[in-house]
Amino acid sequence: MFKYAAQNFSIHLQAMKFFFESFGKLVLMIGGGFTRPENGRVYWKEFMEQCNDIGIRSLPIVLIISIFLGMVLTIQLSYQLISPLVPKTVIATLVRDSSILELCPTVVCIVLAGVVGSKIASELGNMRVSEQIDALEIMGINTKSYLLLPKIVAAMIMIPLLIIISIAIAIWGGYLAGIFSDILSKQQFISGLTADFMPYNLFFAMMKSFVFALIISIIPSYYGYYVKGGALEIGKASTTAVVVSCILILCADYGLSLIML
Secondary structure, three states, rough: OOHHHHHHHHHHHHHHHHHHHHHHHHHHHHHHOOOOOHHHHHHHHHHHHHHHHHHHOOOHHHHHHHHHHHHHHHHHHHHHHOOOOOHHHHHHHHHHHHHHHHEEEEEHHHHHHHHHHHHHHHHHHHHHHHHHHHHHHHOOOHHHHHHHHHHHHHHHHHHHHHHHHHHHHHHHHHHHHHHHOOOOOHHHHHHHHHHHOHHHHHHHHHHHHHHHHHHHEEEEEHHHOOOOHHHHHHHHHHHHHHHHHHHHHHHHHHHHHHHHH
């Protein structure tokens, strides 16, 4: 019994040690990344490349997911709200609020955690394994700032823009599904879309997108920057980064909803 208790305590102690070591390395990485750039022109070029990778290249999958989210949501709501006492305009209102508050920010960011996060982790992991990061440090370059800062800033700008586009496309998809499926008319959809609109909901969605953007950019950067080993470890680090990012996004979603709503 005492032996089992000692083993259990040792496991918990190792887990706590691993957590605090990882958290400390993450804080040091972030602190080292937010420093003044050595060469603004080089950093600007890297920033624009990251904006292209995170924003432009992710746009097709965001558009596809968003339009089908809106279409499916409209059809499912029309199936559930079959009571004649419920006006059809409520469908458009629910599509709008659901897209703004939850579906577009959370679902799209979970997808981006897989698309963008895996790319960031594998890119940095490959640079670490191939000793490119070591070569940059030998040349006197702050690799934390040069490699991480453009990614974080680009994510903070591009992901909220993608969420705005996603919300608009999801509502448009709901409109198309409602019109072509004869669920509700154009006037009914527009009436429900504009009824009782709260601008705070859009502000809440933007706050969520900023927090999710930090998670999507920082967590994969950590796992990729500190990877050790070879190609197999790069794949493991990329997978772990995506899983941890998705879990943190869901936790942050709950926390923000609890605090701000």
